[in-house]
Amino acid sequence: MRELGKPSPNGFYIIVAKKDALSIISQFKGILWESSGDLLYVKVRSRSLAAKVYRILKKKGLLVA
Numbered sequence: 001m002r003e004l005g006k007p008s009p010n011g012f013y014i015i016v017a018k019k020d021a022l023s024i025i026s027q028f029k030g031i032l033w034e035s036s037g038d039l040l041y042v043k044v045r046s047r048s049l050a051a052k053v054y055r056i057l058k059k060k061g062l063l064v065a
Contacts, residue, residue: 003058012044013043013050014043015053016039016042017039017057018040018062018063020062021040021057021060025042039064
């Protein structure tokens with residue numbers, strides 16, 4: 001998945017989403033998140049789980065460009 005990009009130096013895939021995405025990502029195990037203002041930084045170690053979360057958030061329009 002090209003949009004997902006490479007993992008950070010500490011091994012996490014970072015997805016920047018709107019704060020409303022918290023209700024969706026809370027359904028998954030193994031996901032860390034940090035909030036800053038209106039943004040939510042979703043951190044996932046598993047590439048397949050990151051791709052799944054990315055697709056769901058993109059479909060719902062909750063990703064930040």
